[in-house]
Amino acid sequence: MSFPTLTIMLPDWVAPFLSQRPETCPTVEERMELVLALAGENIRRGGGPFAAAIFEEQTGRLVAPGVNLVVPLNCSPAHAEMVAIAIAQKLAGTFDLGMPGMPALQLVTSTEPCAMCLGAVPWSGVRSIASSARGEDAERIGFDEGDKPVSWADGMLRRGITGIRDVLRDKGIAVLAGYADLGGVIYNGRQAAGVSRKP
Amino acid sequence: MSFPTLTIMLPDWVAPFLSQRPETCPTVEERMELVLALAGENIRRGGGPFAAAIFEEQTGRLVAPGVNLVVPLNCSPAHAEMVAIAIAQKLAGTFDLGMPGMPALQLVTSTEPCAMCLGAVPWSGVRSIASSARGEDAERIGFDEGDKPVSWADGMLRRGITGIRDVLRDKGIAVLAGYADLGGVIYNGRQAAGVSRKP
DSSP states (O other): OOOOOEEEOOOTTHHHHHHTSOSBOOSHHHHHHHHHHHHHHHHHTTOOSOEEEEEETTTOBEEEEEEOOHHHHTOTTOOHHHHHHHHHHHHHTSSOTTSTTSOOEEEEEEEOOOHHHHHHHHHHTOOEEEEEEOHHHHHHTTOOOOOOOTTHHHHHHHTTOEEEOOTTHHHHHHHHHHHHHTTOOOOOOOOOTTOOSOO | OOOOOEEEOOOTTHHHHHHTSOSBOOSHHHHHHHHHHHHHHHHHTTOOSOEEEEEETTTOBEEEEEEOOHHHHTOTTOOHHHHHHHHHHHHHTSSOTTSTTSOOEEEEEEEOOOHHHHHHHHHHTOOEEEEEEOHHHHHHTTOOOOOOOTTHHHHHHHTTOEEEOOTTHHHHHHHHHHHHHTTOOOOOOOOOTTOOSOO
């Protein structure tokens, strides 16, 4: 009895792609521009239409990028936010990005986190979230974002995690629409009656 | 600019541990016995007090085990359920364990999934969940399981995913209590006022 090893690795194109851009993004809009550019490039490279990155909240220094690797890795948990969190934690050498001594970190994501990624946020230690497209924008092209608590933003606030949504939302929606137009895979691992795979 | 690779690998002891047990567990109680034994051994080996496994629903054949690797991997998303899902998908060569042609699969977990792992279930393609200890039992020893939708079981059902809870719950609680008694790390990546790290 033996079990395989899973290697979570950013695609080869990510580092050169980022090296052509500023390492520091002072405003949340600049951070989102970077993340949306990553999402667009991920589509062109055969990945899903989602990207994320973790930045130092105060300085805007890029700590860790993430792109959706569900299809290339055959791994449904490999959403962009999860990849960014895992890489940031590996770099920091801790499972808690909010531990004493760490600068406050922000998760910036091209689409509002799905139910899984929302649940991952409090465990991760990031102190704030910024998102572009809304969950409903992803659902419009066929993704099932899952059931979220009705007042999830309040739940985050109770844990000291703030949020800002709709950052460059039109551009975020355009990234999703571009993926749908290309006929990208809409992956939803359930086949229940009444839950369609396509909108 | 370069970024690290994350390797998700079961600890060396898991395969020999499982090879001493039946590969097929026809009843849900037998499946849970196996999962709780894995959780107990994971504690003894320095991991978190959580284990999970994916079984074929009809035959009870073990497809993929998972143990909590948050502390050893420094990776907050590496909950037992996520590890089991990732390994099962790697073995199956698909990000959708519910795709046509696959036998129906069941996620068996030592504690009710936290908000993140609940969100991961619909993406994964498993068709049912069985759990032992409840979320509140994990919270009693200090873990913050996150905010879940009030009627999350209904949301699963709408996606064709059934659930059974409280399977050998007393044993599941005993595993958690054993971890707390040993002074195991209670990791919660947030420092909000009013949210204590210990009960």
